[in-house]
Amino acid sequence: MSDVLGGFAVVLQPENLLYCLIGVVIGMLIGVLPGLGPAATIAVLLPLTFGLEPVTAIIMLAGIFYGAQYGGTITSVLLKLPGEASSVVTVFDGHALARQGRAGTALGIAAIGSFIGGTASIVALSVVAPFVAGFALGFGPPEYTMLALLGILLVATISQGGRVKALVAAVVGLLLATVGRDGFTGAERFTFENLALADGIDFVPVAMGLFGLGEILHSLEERHRALREPAPIADVWPSRADLRQAGGAIGRGSVLGFALGVLPGGGAVLSSMAAYALEKRRSKHPERFGNGAIEGVAAPETANNAAATSSFIPLLSLGIPANATMAVIFGALLIQGVAPGPQLVTEEPELFWGVVNSMYVGNVLLLIMSIPLVGLFVRILRVRPAVLAPITVLITLIGAYTVNNSVFDIGLVIAFGALGYLMRKAGFDPGPLVLAFVLGSLLESSLRRSLLIFDGDPTGFLTRPISGTLLVFLLFVALLPALQRLRPRRTRPENATAGTR
Amino acid sequence: MSVPNPVADAETGPETASGPEPEADAKAGIVTNLAVAAVVTALGAAALAGALALGAGRPAQPGPGAWPAILGGALVLLGIVLALRARATADAERFGRTALPVLAALASMAVFVAVVGVIGFEIPAALLAFVWLRFLGRESWLVSVAVSLGLVVALYLLFVAALDVTIPHMF
Amino acid sequence: MTSRLRALTATVLALALTGCGGNLGDDGAADGADFPDRALTLLVGQDAGGSTDLIARALADQVKNDLGRPVTVQNRPGANGAVAAKELAAAKPDGHTMIVFPGTLAYITPLAVTPAEAVDITGYDVVTGISQDDFVLVANPGTGFRTVTDIDRAITYGTTGVGTGSQLTQALLFAQAGIKATAVPFDGGAPTLTAVLGGQVDVASVQLGEAQAQIKAGKVTPIVTFAQKRPSYLPDTPTAVEAGYTVPVQQSRAIAVPKGTPPQIVDRLRTAFQKAFAGQAYRDFNTQRLLTPNEVDGPTLLGQWTGSLQTYRALVDQYDINLAGTA
Numbered sequence: 001m002s003d004v005l006g007g008f009a010v011v012l013q014p015e016n017l018l019y020c021l022i023g024v025v026i027g028m029l030i031g032v033l034p035g036l037g038p039a040a041t042i043a044v045l046l047p048l049t050f051g052l053e054p055v056t057a058i059i060m061l062a063g064i065f066y067g068a069q070y071g072g073t074i075t076s077v078l079l080k081l082p083g084e085a086s087s088v089v090t091v092f093d094g095h096a097l098a099r100q101g102r103a104g105t106a107l108g109i110a111a112i113g114s115f116i117g118g119t120a121s122i123v124a125l126s127v128v129a130p131f132v133a134g135f136a137l138g139f140g141p142p143e144y145t146m147l148a149l150l151g152i153l154l155v156a157t158i159s160q161g162g163r164v165k166a167l168v169a170a171v172v173g174l175l176l177a178t179v180g181r182d183g184f185t186g187a188e189r190f191t192f193e194n195l196a197l198a199d200g201i202d203f204v205p206v207a208m209g210l211f212g213l214g215e216i217l218h219s220l221e222e223r224h225r226a227l228r229e230p231a232p233i234a235d236v237w238p239s240r241a242d243l244r245q246a247g248g249a250i251g252r253g254s255v256l257g258f259a260l261g262v263l264p265g266g267g268a269v270l271s272s273m274a275a276y277a278l279e280k281r282r283s284k285h286p287e288r289f290g291n292g293a294i295e296g297v298a299a300p301e302t303a304n305n306a307a308a309t310s311s312f313i314p315l316l317s318l319g320i321p322a323n324a325t326m327a328v329i330f331g332a333l334l335i336q337g338v339a340p341g342p343q344l345v346t347e348e349p350e351l352f353w354g355v356v357n358s359m360y361v362g363n364v365l366l367l368i369m370s371i372p373l374v375g376l377f378v379r380i381l382r383v384r385p386a387v388l389a390p391i392t393v394l395i396t397l398i399g400a401y402t403v404n405n406s407v408f409d410i411g412l413v414i415a416f417g418a419l420g421y422l423m424r425k426a427g428f429d430p431g432p433l434v435l436a437f438v439l440g441s442l443l444e445s446s447l448r449r450s451l452l453i454f455d456g457d458p459t460g461f462l463t464r465p466i467s468g469t470l471l472v473f474l475l476f477v478a479l480l481p482a483l484q485r486l487r488p489r490r491t492r493p494e495n496a497t498a499g500t501r
Numbered sequence: 502m503s504v505p506n507p508v509a510d511a512e513t514g515p516e517t518a519s520g521p522e523p524e525a526d527a528k529a530g531i532v533t534n535l536a537v538a539a540v541v542t543a544l545g546a547a548a549l550a551g552a553l554a555l556g557a558g559r560p561a562q563p564g565p566g567a568w569p570a571i572l573g574g575a576l577v578l579l580g581i582v583l584a585l586r587a588r589a590t591a592d593a594e595r596f597g598r599t600a601l602p603v604l605a606a607l608a609s610m611a612v613f614v615a616v617v618g619v620i621g622f623e624i625p626a627a628l629l630a631f632v633w634l635r636f637l638g639r640e641s642w643l644v645s646v647a648v649s650l651g652l653v654v655a656l657y658l659l660f661v662a663a664l665d666v667t668i669p670h671m672f
Numbered sequence: 673m674t675s676r677l678r679a680l681t682a683t684v685l686a687l688a689l690t691g692c693g694g695n696l697g698d699d700g701a702a703d704g705a706d707f708p709d710r711a712l713t714l715l716v717g718q719d720a721g722g723s724t725d726l727i728a729r730a731l732a733d734q735v736k737n738d739l740g741r742p743v744t745v746q747n748r749p750g751a752n753g754a755v756a757a758k759e760l761a762a763a764k765p766d767g768h769t770m771i772v773f774p775g776t777l778a779y780i781t782p783l784a785v786t787p788a789e790a791v792d793i794t795g796y797d798v799v800t801g802i803s804q805d806d807f808v809l810v811a812n813p814g815t816g817f818r819t820v821t822d823i824d825r826a827i828t829y830g831t832t833g834v835g836t837g838s839q840l841t842q843a844l845l846f847a848q849a850g851i852k853a854t855a856v857p858f859d860g861g862a863p864t865l866t867a868v869l870g871g872q873v874d875v876a877s878v879q880l881g882e883a884q885a886q887i888k889a890g891k892v893t894p895i896v897t898f899a900q901k902r903p904s905y906l907p908d909t910p911t912a913v914e915a916g917y918t919v920p921v922q923q924s925r926a927i928a929v930p931k932g933t934p935p936q937i938v939d940r941l942r943t944a945f946q947k948a949f950a951g952q953a954y955r956d957f958n959t960q961r962l963l964t965p966n967e968v969d970g971p972t973l974l975g976q977w978t979g980s981l982q983t984y985r986a987l988v989d990q991y992d993i994n995l996a997g998t999a
Contacts, residue, residue: 030664140872141856161592168541168579175548175572181755184857185996186785186834187555187565190548199748199755220602220637264866314866386638390630391652397613398622398660398668405667405713405746407618414610421603426537427592444568445859452856453828453872456561667711 007353011361016059019052020358023063024365028373030064031071034081034208034399038068038325055351059358061329066308066362070114070370073301074377077106079392081212081399085203085438086268086304089158089276091211092431093289093296103378106297108238111370113250113302118363120254121261121309122356136262136314141449142461146470147263148443151270153477154277155436160290160429169428170436176201177440184448196408204403205412206437208396210430213413214420216389237371238294246298249279253302261307264314268307269438272300305363312356528591537593538584545576602637609633621671627653707767707937711742715760715771717753718860723805723879723961724753727925728772730957731802734948739940753777757791757928765930767937770799775924776837779981783988784835784995793977796928798970799941803963805923806899807841808906810883810892811875812868818893820845820915823875826852830864830876833857835995837923838864840984841877841898844919845912847991868892879923880905881961898922905962918987924966924980926973942969 010016030041042061052060072083077094090110097106139147152170159166179190180200191197238246253275260271279299280289289296311326380388400413420430454460462468551566552573558564583590609632613625630649634640640648660666714732718724725747732743748756753774763769773793782790811817815827829846831839834857846853856873858864861882868876869891880903886892887906894909898921902911912919927945929938948954949967958965968976988995 033659137866137870140867140870162590164579164582164586165592168576168583171572171575171579172544175569175576178569178572182565183859184563184834185565186754186781186789188789189555189565189569190551198758217603217606220606221599264863384638384640386634386640387644387648389638390633390649393610393633394626394630394652394656397610398626398656398666401668402660402664402666404748407614407669410614410617414607414614417610418607425594425596425600426533427590427594447568448563449856449858451560451563452854455854456559458560667713 006350007355007357010055010350010354011059011357016056016354016358017361019056019060020063020362021365023060023065024067024362024369027064027067027069028071028074028366028369029067031068031083032074032377033071033402034075034083034204034212034396038065038072038084041068042325042328055354058329058351058355062355062358063362063365065325065329066114066118066305066359066366069304069308070111070366073110074107074374077103077110077297078377078380079212080215081392081396082207083204085207086272086307087300088207088269088431088434088438089272089300090297092158092160092276093291093293096290096292097294097297098381100292101381102292103381104374105238105242105294107370107374107377109242109246109294109298110301111367111374112238112243113246113253113298114305115363115367116250117254117257117302117304117306118309118360121258121306122360124258125310125312125356136264138466139263140464141446141453142464142467143470144263144442144446145450146461146467146474147270148439148446150470150474150477151273151439152436152443153474154273155432155439157277157280157481158273158289158435159432161427165428166432169423169430169433173433173436173438174440174443176206176433177437178444183445196406199404200441201412201437202403202409203438205400205409206416207434208400209413209416209418210420210423210434212392212396213417214424214430216393217417217421218424219385219389242294246294248282249275249295249299250302252278253299254306257303257306258310260303261310262313264311267311268304269435271303271307273435275299275303309356309359528593528595530595531587533593533596534587534590535584538580538587540580541583542577542580545573545578545580547573548576549573606633606637618669621669623653623657623671626656707940708739708741710768711744712736712739712767713769714743714745715756715769716745716747717756717771717774717777718747723861723881723923724772724774724925726957726961727802727963730954731772731927731945731948734951734954735944738944738947754781754785754789754791757796760928760930761795763930765797765932765934767929767933767941769930770941771796771928772802773798773926773928775922775926775977775980776835776840778977779984780837780840780921780995781835782981783840783984793928793974795931797931797933797938798973799927799929799938800945800970801966801968801973801976802925802927803958804966805925805961805963806880806897806903807837807877807921807923808880808883808887808897808909809842809845809875809877809895809912810865810868810887811895812871812873813891813893814871815874817875817895819910820849820896820917823849823851826854827874828854828856830867830873831855831857832861832864832876832878833859837898837921838877838879839995840988841912841919841921842875843993843995844921844987844991845896845917847993848917848919865892881963884962903962920983924973924976926977938970 011020027038027041031038042064069084069087072087073090073094075081075083076087076090077098080091080095082088082091094103094106094110097103152174155170156163156166159169175190177200179197181187181191181198182189188198253271256275256278257268257271260267260274263270276289276296276299279293279295280286283289283293283295383391396413397410400409401407403409423430423433450460451458461471548569550573552569553566555566555569556564557567557570609629613622613629616625627649630652631645634645634648635642638645657670657672660668661670714728716725716728725745728745732745736743748759753771754777756771757773757777760769760771773796777791778793782792809820817823827846829842831842833839838861839855839857842853843855856867858867861878864873864876865878865882865886867873869886875895877898880897880899883892883894884905887894894906896912896915896917897903897906897909898912898919900911900913900920900922902909902914927941929941946967949965957963966973966976987993
């Protein structure tokens with residue numbers, strides 16, 4: 001525990017505090033641009049840190065990390081452009097709130113939720129990290145298969161509209177995730193001998209096309225009748241009532257985020273989905289979700305931030321970075337002569353806890369800064385839609401390019417924009433497609449690895465304690481709505497299921 | 502759909518603002534619904550065929566096509582379910598002439614992506630912005646010209662001058 | 673509004689006139705006189721954080737000083753680097769796009785995939801060799817395996833992907849030792865090692881630098897290394913050859929550019945990389961990651977790699993090994 005406090009002492013040195021602030025600001029500004037996610041942003045700005053002390057450098061990089069994540073939340077809410085997979089769920093209610101003139105409320109609750117989630121997670125990390133160290137190791141391919149399947153099921157819960165159409169969208173998302181070279185055999189799948197597809201399709205063009213661009217295209221059609229007036233900007237900060245309403249969601253999101261964040265690979269995304277689905281399930285009025293429920297923003301934003309913090313645990317216990325961003329950060333450390341590994345915590349406690357605590361301080365800075373900045377960003381919505389649309393489109397197109405520096409990706413984002421428009425017209429919610437796409441390769445590769453380990457025997461899933469438990473839980477979640485539906489009430493088909501569920 | 506309550510809004514997603522919704526958002530007929538089901542089925546069948554061509558392997562050694570084959574099969578089934586429910590489906594919008602601006606918008610973006618590698622992003626971006634502002638957005642000539650030029654300059658300063666992004670550029 | 677706009681336009685025009693040129697034309701730079709005239713890209717066919725990525729970042733950091741332009745590392749993971757290599761082959765041969773070419777892609781992957789999909793190193797210009805990296809077979813301590821002869825049952829082994837050195841070393845070893853073993857491919861070294869730590873697979877062959885922290889902490893047991901001689905860092909672990917198996921497999925890395933890059937530009941790049949190799953920071957990095965420098969010129973490296981390909985092809989034929997996942 002004294003190491004934890006020592007870490008705070010490190011962070012609170014004025015110089016480190018300053019670089020943390022700089023990192024958060026840069027991260028937020030760049031995170032607002034679609035395409036450049038936290039990992040890319042850090043990689044781009046890495047050289048800036050080479051002249052700094054290792055601790056200072058890493059604090060600044062960590063600042064960029066959550067600054068960029070919050071920047072992605074801002075675009076998710078304002079323009080329906082999620083920059084990161086873990087903020088896809090935020091789009092649903094965040095953007096609906098923005099449409100009602102409550103973007104400030106959404107962004108405010110996201111900042112508060114992130115802060116509380118991060119705080120809870122860091123306290124838990126300091127206290128229980130040694131005990132949950134083995135937790136992540138118990139998760140092998142069979143367990144990840146079950147988690148990913150659970151995620152796909154949650155997708156159906158999360159989505160708007162009819163269940164069959166949500167399933168169609170989810171399966172299409174899973175299919176899109178198979179495009180590219182197969183990691184098990186090297187075979188090219190659905191690439192049509194196009195080199196640009198060999199690497200698979202990136203998340204950014206899919207999400208920005210289906211959500212952001214599809215939305216803009218759809219609104220062009222409405223413009224025929226009447227220009228939609230931008231909603232009046234209401235109270236910038238969440239009211240006491242909002243906070244009360246979101247309180248439970250923030251608490252549960254913190255727990256879910258911490259637990260799932262411990263799992264390297266996919267933890268943050270799954271936690272945001274699970275937190276959202278849980279709130280929707282618990283709610284007496286699930287129909288509010290997707291139409292501006294404040295819990296629908298609070299839950300995933302809290303969870304993904306809690307997960308970002310607890311993803312330090314695998315690193316702490318195993319010396320293995322949990323995600324691409326962590327990998328880049330610790331690659332930077334290595335270049336600076338610090339070797340990350342299982343002994344990092346004991347050999348360099350100041351560094352380790354300095355970094356962890358800097359995430360906490362970063363959250364505080366983020367919360368303080370969001371007060372003036374949210375008001376600023378929200379003004380974007382005062383711009384007339386006719387003017388905002390081409391600006392958004394061009395930033396999206398160029399942003400898509402920046403992901404892989406590929407013109408092909410610009411074409412992809414346009415194609416997915418067209419698909420998003422058509423889906424909307426045909427009554428499909430693009431949400432399940434994007435979320436299933438995110439989980440697709442985790443699901444397939446875990447499933448195939450499991451079958452290899454089990455020598456083709458699917459009962460292997462049942463004989464392992466964790467995967468068996470997950471499987472039972474999964475069946476429960478899957479069958480619950482079917483059982484509920486047995487109650488004789490099915491007057492309005494398809495479009496009304498969201499309301500009657 | 503003309504009743505602006507949350508449940509009705511849910512039909513087309515949160516993005517549809519409440520308010521008067523004239524006939525352009527009218528429900529699609531059974532033909533559209535069947536066509537959607539057919540597209541889903543066809544997509545599934547194509548995926549299934551492509552996957553089987555890749556080789557499905559066996560349970561102990563799944564091939565590259567095993568998983569896509571499962572997904573393709575699932576899509577075919579879902580497409581059939583959609584077709585069976587076509588008459589009772591009421592969440593699709595009618596396709597019609599209201600889609601013309603959308604086509605124009607897609608065309609403008611297609612031109613952008615086609616020429617950006619050859620002449621850089623500046624001119625196509627300015628043209629795209631102008632078309633969207635003047636013709637799709639019905640802004641005045643002055644606003645259209647000023648905003649499209651200003652936007653390109655801002656994009657240049659941001660992406661090229663400040664961030665050093667490698668997007669093809671002329672200047 | 674308009675006056676501010678005018679000011680901005682003037683700024684941009686000024687920028688354009690002062691040599692802030694576009695990046696469209698490929699004319700003029702062909703002779704290499706003004707090379708490099710913009711930021712360079714160093715492609716990495718593996719995820720950020722892995723060995724190859726770290727080497728790329730360590731080098732990029734040094735090389736940019738000599739070239740006077742930023743060198744951006746870009747990760748294009750997929751198929752042991754084939755995706756990135758194919759992308760490089762399609763890039764303009766002007767020296768602004770380079771790759772950290774993993775040797776296993778040149779001399780092991782071709783054994784696993786169809787000839788049409790294989791990447792041929794002679795289709796690139798090699799700037800310089802970088803370093804070699806040894807593989808080590810590690811076991812989960814729970815298995816009780818300490819030597820190859822301890823392995824007395826059918827096992828599962830993790831590989832870092834199809835057509836990687838990790839796969840070949842183990843396929844050769846288990847074929848020669850007569851052990852029934854099932855390969856489970858993961859995406860790179862970190863997930864593979866995690867699977868061994870968690871007991872998801874029994875053993876795995878990973879690069880020494882990736883496993884060193886875990887070995888030191890006693891979380892995995894080293895069984896054999898596939899090095900030419902015992903690494904100074906693991907004096908008590910025999911090499912595969914000492915244990916009686918013919919598995920001379922190493923990872924080697926080189927910097928390559930698209931075929932047809934002007935020789936002056938290749939030379940310019942080689943000079944920049946040699947300066948980077950000489951730097952203390954980079955040498956410390958090599959020591960820390962247990963890498964053996966192999967900073968040879970292009971033709972020497974090509975000789976090494978084509979030799980390896982022939983050796984491995986003969987071994988794979990001899991033991992009738994199928995490296996592709998489908999049986």
